[in-house]
Amino acid sequence: MKTEKIAISLDLINRHNQEPNRNRYESRYFWEELYRLIAAAGFSAIEIPYEPVWQFGGRSGVPMNRYCVNTKYGDAAGYLAQLQASGIDRVAGVTFDPNLFMRNDSLDFYFGASGHFAGEGLDHAADLGADYFAISPSPFHGRVAQYHPDLTDKMETFTTRTVELLSGLAAKAEARGVSLVLRSEYWSLFGGKRLAPFYDALPASIKLDVDTANLFVSGISAPDFIAAHSGRIGCVHLTDTDFVDTGEVWKTPNPEHPSGRATQVFRDPGSGSVNLAQIVRQLDSLGYEGPVTASARQTRDPFRAVLRTRALLNQITK
Amino acid sequence: MPNIRYANMCHWKTIPYRKIENFREFYYEDNTNSAYYSDWDKILKYQSALGFEGIEIAPWDLADILPLFGSPESFTAFAKERGVEVIGMFHGAHASHDAGHFDEAVRAGREAVDTIVRFGGTYMNTCPTQNYFGTGPLSREEVQQCAKVMNEIGRYATDRGVKIGLHNEFFCAINLSNHRELIESTDPKLVHYCIDTAQISIMGEDLLTFYNDYHDRISTFHLKDTASSKLPDSVRFSQDPEITDDGTRWFWEPGMGELDLKGLYSLLKQHGFKGWMSIEYDGSPDLLASMALTRYFLDNELRPIYD
Numbered sequence: 131m132k133t134e135k136i137a138i139s140l141d142l143i144n145r146h147n148q149e150p151n152r153n154r155y156e157s158r159y160f161w162e163e164l165y166r167l168i169a170a171a172g173f174s175a176i177e178i179p180y181e182p183v184w185q186f187g188g189r190s191g192v193p194m195n196r197y198c199v200n201t202k203y204g205d206a207a208g209y210l211a212q213l214q215a216s217g218i219d220r221v222a223g224v225t226f227d228p229n230l231f232m233r234n235d236s237l238d239f240y241f242g243a244s245g246h247f248a249g250e251g252l253d254h255a256a257d258l259g260a261d262y263f264a265i266s267p268s269p270f271h272g273r274v275a276q277y278h279p280d281l282t283d284k285m286e287t288f289t290t291r292t293v294e295l296l297s298g299l300a301a302k303a304e305a306r307g308v309s310l311v312l313r314s315e316y317w318s319l320f321g322g323k324r325l326a327p328f329y330d331a332l333p334a335s336i337k338l339d340v341d342t343a344n345l346f347v348s349g350i351s352a353p354d355f356i357a358a359h360s361g362r363i364g365c366v367h368l369t370d371t372d373f374v375d376t377g378e379v380w381k382t383p384n385p386e387h388p389s390g391r392a393t394q395v396f397r398d399p400g401s402g403s404v405n406l407a408q409i410v411r412q413l414d415s416l417g418y419e420g421p422v423t424a425s426a427r428q429t430r431d432p433f434r435a436v437l438r439t440r441a442l443l444n445q446i447t448k
Numbered sequence: 449m450p451n452i453r454y455a456n457m458c459h460w461k462t463i464p465y466r467k468i469e470n471f472r473e474f475y476y477e478d479n480t481n482s483a484y485y486s487d488w489d490k491i492l493k494y495q496s497a498l499g500f501e502g503i504e505i506a507p508w509d510l511a512d513i514l515p516l517f518g519s520p521e522s523f524t525a526f527a528k529e530r531g532v533e534v535i536g537m538f539h540g541a542h543a544s545h546d547a548g549h550f551d552e553a554v555r556a557g558r559e560a561v562d563t564i565v566r567f568g569g570t571y572m573n574t575c576p577t578q579n580y581f582g583t584g585p586l587s588r589e590e591v592q593q594c595a596k597v598m599n600e601i602g603r604y605a606t607d608r609g610v611k612i613g614l615h616n617e618f619f620c621a622i623n624l625s626n627h628r629e630l631i632e633s634t635d636p637k638l639v640h641y642c643i644d645t646a647q648i649s650i651m652g653e654d655l656l657t658f659y660n661d662y663h664d665r666i667s668t669f670h671l672k673d674t675a676s677s678k679l680p681d682s683v684r685f686s687q688d689p690e691i692t693d694d695g696t697r698w699f700w701e702p703g704m705g706e707l708d709l710k711g712l713y714s715l716l717k718q719h720g721f722k723g724w725m726s727i728e729y730d731g732s733p734d735l736l737a738s739m740a741l742t743r744y745f746l747d748n749e750l751r752p753i754y755d
Binding site: 146147148149150151152153154156157158159160187188189190191201202230233272273276383384386387389391392393394401430431 | 460461462463464465466468469470471473474477478480481482485486487491508511512514515516579619687688689690691692693694695731732733734735
């Protein structure tokens, strides 16, 4: 595998949880220095987590949606020019999760807002020339259950409407030349072993994301998953973890912070128990040449995480 | 009982845990101080230890607090066990100047009041409408419409034991030219005022003059300092000016800026202010350090003037 093609996700910046110095993350200067540091660590491509929340409340310094990019750089081309001046050649992909819109008991609100902003995120990905738009098909299971205690009764409706939403996005993605990819988080209504029947109902143009840590948490073997879906892999996320969900944490409202026993679910790549070297070898043996993105989601030190990731990639691709 | 009790306006970002029982184990996962800012148990203990007996929450906290605690009442009980009470919640009255948005603005305001009641709070500090950029300048009719919404929400709040306090941001469509017009267009029995000491100074009001003029309308304060009083229109009316591109801070801990806060405390004494004073630390890189610095300044510089 050519490591120079591996992107790094900007989700390594913990934008939402409290920690000292996080106020920096809301200003433009922070990101523009970060791009240079990411490039210095040997990455020339990034992934952007598309987050509509920064559109509201004047936080446009966080470059995670079209409004923010347009406010600070004029348009996607202006943003790309800034990246390229910092040593980042391209945006490999954009991710989207709809958790923000699961905030009341109205499914019309959820599907309306999610559909609107996912469409905007997909357009943004196309404008940035991204290879893929990776979407989480549901909010946290526990968050849905919080606002819809009758979720079991609504599951069929929820599934049907999700398939409709994704089918519409798939057509749009094809028209705009972006690969639509389905994420498979362990906390999803359609995560883990629940993915297969749902995935079968979707248009064939929708590809699958191989997220190594999410598979590990679900107790699914990543090599087996890759082998089973080798023809429909749309992107790979090299993520790490030490956590296996044996207590149905996936069903809780805040599944990335297990309430019974606090733990950092996602570890910096190379710091957990996922055999990333084996996975890279397997992808090589299958001749996979699609997008690969490293992610240090939940890292407690983003600058150390960038270098840890580079150290890992240097080691496993010797 | 002192005349002034102290609270913090909550600027903590998402706190993902209620109480971490396996703290040492969690710390050792990566040996960083993130562990110290990850549960409400510790956040509330920091506050309590530094003498801040109240917390004013923000509406954007609800999406995280409610799933974590199950209900407003559960959060309130948890905080109370640690010596902190919920005094209220901030509210943004989006588009209240727009007559076509009247029903929605009033409905959202009433829902926020209902939420505050469930938390046991009694204050709803309310930004009167959205940012100036893209909205201002407001016509006289739009200012009156805004006042109409504030009166309507204020009536509902008053009936439920909640005081709404106008809280003006320096970048709000209600700005220097119509700030006092709005206040004077609202019913003083229903609509009060929360002085954000830095925001109104940046907007162009003189803090001491403003307090003297409106002391009988003041329900509470957001106390913070600034070194940027009287910013020009070109900054206040620009797009998204609150968070600067280069990291310039508008807001500082009391005593770290240039406001005459000792003068304010002399006036508080003169007018016999009684109530809650919320400290705000927006823009701080270290909320705990800001809280401790503020406590030192309060105890050594301000409380000797009036307590």
